[in-house]
Amino acid sequence: LTPELLPMVINACLAKGSSAMGEKQTIVKNINAMQSFGSMDVLCVDKTGTLTGDEVILEYYLDILGEESREVLDCAYLNSFYHTGVANHLDQAILKCSSMPGRENHFLSLGETIQKLDELPFDYERKCVSVLLSVPEKENYIITKGDVDSVYSRCQYVQHKGQTLKIDTADSGGIHAIVDEMTEDGMKVLAVAYKPVSSQSRLQMEDEAELILLGYVVFFDAPKSSAASALQKLEQLHVQVKVLTGDQKSVTLSICRRLGIETEHILTGEEMEELSEDEQLLAVEKTTVFSQLSPGQKSQIIRMLRENGHAVGFLGDGMNDLAAMTAADVGISVENATEAVRESANVILMKKDLNVLEEGVLEGREAFANMLKYIKITASSNFGNICAIVAASVLLPFFPMTSIQLLLLNLLYDILCLILPWDHVDADLLTKPLEWSGRTLGKFMTFFGPVSSLFDLLTFVFLYFVLCPGVCGGSFGSLSAEKQSLFISMFQTGWFLESMWTQVLILQLLRTKQLPLIQSRPGRMVTGVTILGIVLFTLLPVTPVGKMLGMTAMPPVYFLFLVIDVIAYLLLVTLAKAFYIKKNQDLI
Numbered sequence: 001l002t003p004e005l006l007p008m009v010i011n012a013c014l015a016k017g018s019s020a021m022g023e024k025q026t027i028v029k030n031i032n033a034m035q036s037f038g039s040m041d042v043l044c045v046d047k048t049g050t051l052t053g054d055e056v057i058l059e060y061y062l063d064i065l066g067e068e069s070r071e072v073l074d075c076a077y078l079n080s081f082y083h084t085g086v087a088n089h090l091d092q093a094i095l096k097c098s099s100m101p102g103r104e105n106h107f108l109s110l111g112e113t114i115q116k117l118d119e120l121p122f123d124y125e126r127k128c129v130s131v132l133l134s135v136p137e138k139e140n141y142i143i144t145k146g147d148v149d150s151v152y153s154r155c156q157y158v159q160h161k162g163q164t165l166k167i168d169t170a171d172s173g174g175i176h177a178i179v180d181e182m183t184e185d186g187m188k189v190l191a192v193a194y195k196p197v198s199s200q201s202r203l204q205m206e207d208e209a210e211l212i213l214l215g216y217v218v219f220f221d222a223p224k225s226s227a228a229s230a231l232q233k234l235e236q237l238h239v240q241v242k243v244l245t246g247d248q249k250s251v252t253l254s255i256c257r258r259l260g261i262e263t264e265h266i267l268t269g270e271e272m273e274e275l276s277e278d279e280q281l282l283a284v285e286k287t288t289v290f291s292q293l294s295p296g297q298k299s300q301i302i303r304m305l306r307e308n309g310h311a312v313g314f315l316g317d318g319m320n321d322l323a324a325m326t327a328a329d330v331g332i333s334v335e336n337a338t339e340a341v342r343e344s345a346n347v348i349l350m351k352k353d354l355n356v357l358e359e360g361v362l363e364g365r366e367a368f369a370n371m372l373k374y375i376k377i378t379a380s381s382n383f384g385n386i387c388a389i390v391a392a393s394v395l396l397p398f399f400p401m402t403s404i405q406l407l408l409l410n411l412l413y414d415i416l417c418l419i420l421p422w423d424h425v426d427a428d429l430l431t432k433p434l435e436w437s438g439r440t441l442g443k444f445m446t447f448f449g450p451v452s453s454l455f456d457l458l459t460f461v462f463l464y465f466v467l468c469p470g471v472c473g474g475s476f477g478s479l480s481a482e483k484q485s486l487f488i489s490m491f492q493t494g495w496f497l498e499s500m501w502t503q504v505l506i507l508q509l510l511r512t513k514q515l516p517l518i519q520s521r522p523g524r525m526v527t528g529v530t531i532l533g534i535v536l537f538t539l540l541p542v543t544p545v546g547k548m549l550g551m552t553a554m555p556p557v558y559f560l561f562l563v564i565d566v567i568a569y570l571l572l573v574t575l576a577k578a579f580y581i582k583k584n585q586d587l588i
Helices: 006-022 033-039 070-082 089-099 104-113 148-152 173-184 227-236 249-258 269-273 277-286 295-307 319-327 339-344 354-395 403-417 438-472 481-510 524-542 544-548 556-584
Strands: 026-028 042-045 057-063 115-120 128-134 140-147 155-160 163-166 187-197 211-220 240-244 266-268 289-291 312-315 330-334 347-349
Touching: 006 026, 006 033, 006 354, 006 403, 026 354, 033 330, 033 354, 042 295, 057 070, 057 089, 070 089, 070 104, 070 128, 070 140, 070 187, 070 211, 089 104, 089 211, 140 148, 140 211, 148 173, 148 187, 148 211, 173 187, 173 211, 173 249, 227 240, 227 354, 240 295, 249 266, 249 289, 266 269, 269 289, 269 295, 277 295, 289 295, 295 312, 295 319, 312 319, 319 330, 319 339, 330 339, 347 354, 354 403, 354 438, 354 481, 403 481, 403 524, 438 481, 438 556, 481 524, 481 556, 524 544
Parallel strands: 042 240, 042 312, 155 211, 240 289, 266 289, 312 330, 330 347
Antiparallel strands: 026 347, 057 211, 115 128, 128 140, 140 187, 155 163, 187 211
16 A cells, blocks of 8 residues: 655655745755644744844833933943843843943943953743942942843832832832833833842842842834734634743733734733643633743643644744744744754744745645645555455456566656646645645545546456457467466556556546646646656557566557546546545545
8 A cells, every 4th residue: 555655755745845945035954844834723923023023122221210311221231241141132232232322432341340240140930130240449239130020029129319219019000100101012121120239249049139129221122014914824824823922911912913913812921820721721722922921831832732733833033932942843943043943943934024934834735735645646546456456366367467567557656756746736725724634544545446446347357358368369268378378468468557547647637626637737747747657658568678577569459448448437536526525525
């Protein structure tokens, strides 16, 4: 049942798809990812750089009352300047202020005069980063920058215009009066706090307490102009896009609403943790936007989607996306992503644009569809041949085809199938995700295979009772050994040619559920190679190679029967195909 060139033909389909993707600014590192593209029905994306322009801009640096404060900017700059953890867009945006006109020397002197003693890098539990700095002729300072609520919970005082006042940390209404309006406009806000320490030279987590809140740094990352149309195209292809981000809920909502993403169902990482396992499996289905997620929660959501039967892709570029990328069926990254993420990705986009993904989905579905055509049609043809051989072993006094002839038949057919990657795929096959199912393979194979066997048996009857006795001068049992050898050779050659014609032509008939050559035309290369192959293989019995394989030239009357037999076979398969489609609502 297994075609000899199955791995080669499948890899040819996948390689053709990956080659086409290469022409569209996409590198496919693993060609198996092409079939994952074809079957993908859920695409999870990180917000920053995917839905937004990936150019985070530092818009404001404000004190606790929302007024511009250079002291807040200086502290944020020092925190980002000395932060040695994973690089991020926000730190890069803050460091760009060193090129502000007229202030270049100021920021240069900050880096030269103030030295770092220690740091506590960012993590998703604390949601902040702290550095311990040594200031000449002054006390050492801890500067903390991070999520507004996380930093505020560590503060005991606020500072405004040189005055330090004690605050009630249980009452966060004051900070949200300043922050909420900005986050609802799609801006990301980080809080900046500090604390003087005496001669301390090491930093512990316990030191991130009793801080003095200085103010906020505010960033904006505008939605991409092309993202909205790209999302609509993916929706038309029945690929659901889910946003998985670590950003604040209000910021995420603002960006998604601008892009037309459904935000009625949104969950934060904290809300996810409160759900039971069964509730989580239901929640990931109906929720489109997830915010304030840790890297582990991103990968957990992807695993749950896969458990629910989805083929999941993930697009990301940062270290916090690494776990999610390895959990997905197909990991997608970009050229400027971190090295570890690029190494683990199956696909790398040279252009960070969802429109490129739409083209990738189409190419993947085309490659997957051609692969499914080959597997299903070839399996059904081989199944038909096996049924015919079993029947012949009971009814005939000799083999209907030698083993070498049978292997050669399948080998020649598979060689012709190597042209399938260049075949046209019907548009209706590209509008929805394709899935591989052994159940549908068995149904297809056992439905169309016996139709082939029926005409094989008809060929046996014609060859055994009509053609071979007419040429050899009698029935098989009444002939001499020499004549019996000719009888067998003609019978085997006749079935070889009939099998080859029906196998090759049925490929054209079952490659589409529409009328072949009329409603659905194969690629020109496919048509040309098919015709050339039929002609060459039909001439094979009269060549020295054919004679070595025990074949012989067939009389003209055989070819008349062959044409009638093949036409009748194709007509019956056409009727059977219509019945199969009506019953199963699909063909491939």
